[in-house]
Amino acid sequence: MKRAWKVSELARAEIRHGCSSNPRSLTHFLFTLKKSANHGSVRDLNVDADTHSSSSSSFDSSALFSNISRLFTAKSPTTLSETLTEDLAQEVAQLRDALARNLHDSDEVVRVLEENCGPLLRRFAGGSAIVHLLKQLDSRPSLALEGINELISVRWLLGSSFSFYQPKDFNYACKVLNWRRKQEDCEFPMTEEEYAKGIALAGKVEKVGLAIELFSEAANKQLRTTSTYNALMTAYMFNGYAHKCESLFWALKRDPNCSPTIATYNILILVFGRLLLLDHMKLTFKEIENLNLSPNLSTYNALITGYIRAWMWDDMERTFQLMKEGPAKPSTSTYLLMLRGFAHSGNLEKMEQMYELVKDYMTQKHNPLIRTMICAYCKSSGKERIKKIEELMRHIPEEDYRPWLxxxxxxxxxxxxxxxxxxxxxxxxxxxxxxxxxxxxxxxxxxxxxxxxxxxxxxxxxxxxxxxxxxxxxxxxxxxxxxxxxxxxxxxxxxxxxxxxxxxxxQSKRTLWILYKSYLSCGQRNRAAQVIGLMCKHGYEIPMTVLPS
Structure with missing residues (x-):
């Protein structure tokens, strides 16, 4: 056991000191909204949760957080997916179900965690079990945190600076995180991966104060890494603190122990794109090239996202062409972005080409994108637009009604x-x-x-x-x-x-003129003459040809 513990400590030390030297471990950051449960790839972008009614509205941050959470938990030199075994996945799934069955019983939740997490922590070092459990619970946003006061001391958790938290607003996964923080005296202290995941969760439920607290706590324990920086930057971004996000980026650059990775720059690009600061976005991409960092799929997707939000269709297509010519080839998520862009720009031919590439992967999660395509057809004047609209409408269930559509x-x-x-x-x-x-x-x-x-x-x-x-x-x-x-x-x-x-x-002049024509067409000349008199009474101009001789 002692030898295993030393190996684990050495592994964590290697991860901490090598956090900036392996950008490859942070290449899964995808700036899109939806993720297919069947195919495991990112599907949809919410430039507009609902495209027509809010085509320039904010992103669906809840869905987007679930997609980019891999950025914060990526491990070096081995990824989390490589260290997780089938046994761990099965045991974590059983633990998740046991927690879900005891949603409203906080004492039972604590008992389940104490009985099951201890063995998992011993068998799987590095916090991988907790990170995996948090990831699974993170997909259950309806399970709100209740009874947190019974789990840990409110004063210990929140402190004087964070007294505004309401337990019912937390994600259920925070129960596990809070319990884990309480176990600091055990032989398996929290790892940087767990802190990064916790920061991401706090940002997801709009608890930026808790995210900052976790970040500071990790720093005090010498566990501050690029992943924790990235997690807090993203928490800032999705809660509207773009300035703090940028300030944290400069703090990361000044940190002697960590440096930005390609994933960090991806976050910056998305921040500037959301604010329509396209010049800043382009300068960030230029800096990536100057630092000899390799732009990845997420980089280009973030650029395309920014151009779509700014309705810069030529730059959008130019970026897409760069992907096709470079090593970071377009993925399904890229095609979905381009599909939305072409729909907004009214380029139906290219929109249909993109649709052919992704239609087999589209599910009900992509109904907003389907509505965007329908809107594009409605604005067109094609001969078969009704047929194409009817085909797309079949993919939208009746309960997903939109008044504007x-x-x-x-x-x-x-x-x-x-x-x-x-x-x-x-x-x-x-x-x-x-x-x-x-x-x-x-x-x-x-x-x-x-x-x-x-x-x-x-x-x-x-x-x-x-x-x-x-x-x-x-x-x-x-x-x-x-x-x-x-x-x-x-x-x-x-x-x-x-x-x-x-x-x-x-009654307007047109109303009286319709009356006159109607009476005249029906042979009612006397009534027609009366209408002419009424028009004269109101001072309307009358053609000489209609006046009686």
Whole structure:
């Protein structure tokens, strides 16, 4: 046991002092949002969690944290995946399930940890068991930390500077982390990998203060490494502290025991990209080249992400071409990024090429990307756009409803005169209490009914739209008047004037002109003459040709 302990200590010392010399161990940082459980590769980017409604909105930081957590736990010279055995994976999975069964019983959680973690720590040195357990629990964000006061002293954990924490806001994995911190007197103290993972977890649940505390605690124990720096930088980044993230980067450069790796620069690139500081982002990439660091997949993905956010399509494609020509070849995550970029830029041909490369890997996690493609087709004027939209819509379940997408579909169907599909989308909007305020959409609906000469359908729609609070405009009533007149239903046409009055819409020159034309087409010359007199009364200009001789 003593010999094993010495080997473990030597291994940890080698990791600490060699943290900056092996950038290869930090090459798994992927700046995307979703990760497929089946294929194990990163899938999706959230330039916009919901693309149309917030195409420039913030990233889904919860999903992104789970993808980049490998950055902070990477070990040198051997990776965590190499040290974990099948026995460890199985035992950790059993421990995870046992903890999940005792979610609301803090005493039982402590008992389970004390009974199982001790043997795991003895069998698997270097903290790999705890790191692996935290990684598995990290995928269960709904399991919130409860009863933390019963696990450890609040004063010991939080201190006077961190009294604002609320236990219910923590991730369930923090229970394990807190228990592990309490075991400092045991023969297996916490390792830098455990601290890095803990910092990442604290940042994920928006507890930057706890992340700073863990970072300082690791530094006091001589466990500060590039991975812990990277973890805190990312915690700053995803909680909106870009300035602190950059300041920490300069602190890392001044640290004599550690130096930035390619993963560190990847974080900086993503920070600048999120802030649309494209000049800073390019300078960071230039520094990578000057330091002879090899840009990896994550580097290029971060650059592409920044260019997409800034809508710099030429730079996006140029970076993609660099990947194809260099050693860091595009991956599925890259193709998904390019798919989103081409969709936003309206380049449907290249968007479809990217879709062919990734469609077999796409799951329900990529519904936002599917909606981005649908939005791109809606903005186009292609002949087969409806067919392509319908094919994509089949991938989106009914419960994943988006009001903006439904309204967009209403307009597209209206423009294509697909009256049945349009009315189906309209019915769904009414059922889901979606209100339409865009006058362009209302006019598109009116035009479709007009071209189809469906006056009764139009009348029904107007009544429903009025009661549902939709945007009401004169063109709706004008269209109904014209259609009634075309069928010589003059009495119903005249009743439309009362409907306009009830909707607080006054009669315009166009309204009176429609009346005049309608009466004239139906042979009602006396009524037509009365309308001319009404137009003169309101001071409207009248062509000489319509005046009675």
């Amino acid at each position: 439904n309204v967009l579909l209403i307009r597209v169907y209206a423009e294509e005169d697909w009256i049945e599909a349009m009315e189906k989308s309209i019915d769904e909007a009414f059922e889901r209490k979606t209100t339409v305020q865009a006058i362009g959409v209302m006019r598109s609906i009116t035009t479709t009914y007009f071209r189809s000469k469906a006056v009764d359908r139009l009348a029904t729609f107007i009544k429903r739209a009025e009661s549902a609070g939709w945007r009401i405009c004169r063109s709706l009533y004008h269209c109904k008047m014209i259609l009634y007149a075309s069928e010589k239903r003059l009495e119903e046409m005249e009743s439309v004037l009362n409907e306009m009055e009830n909707s607080n819409l006054s």
